[in-house]
Amino acid sequence: MSFDVAADAYDRFMGRYSVLLAPQLADLAGIEAGQRVLDVGCGPGALTAVLVGRLGASSVTAVDPSEPFVAAARARNPGVDVLRASAEDLPFPDGSFDATLAQLVVHFMADPVAGLAEMARVTRADGVVAACVWDHGGHQGPLRIFWQAARELDPAVDDESHLPGVREGHLGELLAAAGLHDIEEATLTSSLEHPSFEEWWEPFTRGVGPAGSFVAGLDAGQQAQLRERCRSLLPVSPFVVTATAWAARGRA
Numbered sequence: 001m002s003f004d005v006a007a008d009a010y011d012r013f014m015g016r017y018s019v020l021l022a023p024q025l026a027d028l029a030g031i032e033a034g035q036r037v038l039d040v041g042c043g044p045g046a047l048t049a050v051l052v053g054r055l056g057a058s059s060v061t062a063v064d065p066s067e068p069f070v071a072a073a074r075a076r077n078p079g080v081d082v083l084r085a086s087a088e089d090l091p092f093p094d095g096s097f098d099a100t101l102a103q104l105v106v107h108f109m110a111d112p113v114a115g116l117a118e119m120a121r122v123t124r125a126d127g128v129v130a131a132c133v134w135d136h137g138g139h140q141g142p143l144r145i146f147w148q149a150a151r152e153l154d155p156a157v158d159d160e161s162h163l164p165g166v167r168e169g170h171l172g173e174l175l176a177a178a179g180l181h182d183i184e185e186a187t188l189t190s191s192l193e194h195p196s197f198e199e200w201w202e203p204f205t206r207g208v209g210p211a212g213s214f215v216a217g218l219d220a221g222q223q224a225q226l227r228e229r230c231r232s233l234l235p236v237s238p239f240v241v242t243a244t245a246w247a248a249r250g251r252a
């Protein structure tokens, strides 16, 4: 699994962008004191920490299928119940939570409709299910320069642009197919300044996610070619990467 990696590698690769989305997704979900909330696909805990800040650790539960991420999320969020589980098979009774969230997870689910339906099952009636996914379909995610260079190297590369939920409107369609109602869609944005090209590039070499797996499958010459093409496509340092995510919320 491309998420069976050290939490530190994830932080440097994607966590640096996902921490910027977390407060926005919590706002979209209407998270407020007194609620019990589940974070699905928590990773090392970017969204989990925001939920703890708003609700307190004892009101937050988190799950992820990656063992190193579960360990990191537990260590970083003492008092949160963090379990190893997938969205499609959540180990909770019906109606356990006021809100269930999944940040940057739906496109990695084996069965997104089943995963979202399971999130709805564990959410109380009229509670909120909310999710967000990068706009890989519109090439507005944080990895767009990387995938542009990768497509030039290998036109057949799987650049995440065809994954579920990553094109405009599809996340809402998936929530509807999962049986949610009163669906609202939104866009979230994150802007991050990169001090140097090397700081931007190095995390791609750590095997995280589809991009990291792609780099790991290249020989040294191809990696150098990809790296230098990325360098030529990016602005002079320091530069800002601004990324858009599709988001949607519905009621169980």
Ligand SMILES: C[S@@+](CC[C@H](N)C(=O)[O-])C[C@H]1O[C@@H](n2cnc3c(N)ncnc32)[C@H](O)[C@@H]1O
Binding pocket: 003, 014, 015, 018, 019, 040, 041, 042, 043, 044, 045, 046, 047, 063, 064, 065, 066, 069, 085, 086, 087, 088, 102, 103, 104, 105, 108, 109, 110, 115
């Ligand atoms: C891009 S990371 C997002 C992590 C975290 N939510 C964040 O925003 O930083 C995707 C996460 O989804 C998890 N994941 C993959 N398939 C999953 C599934 N079927 N159910 C739940 N989580 C899944 C991965 O292990 C990984 O932690």
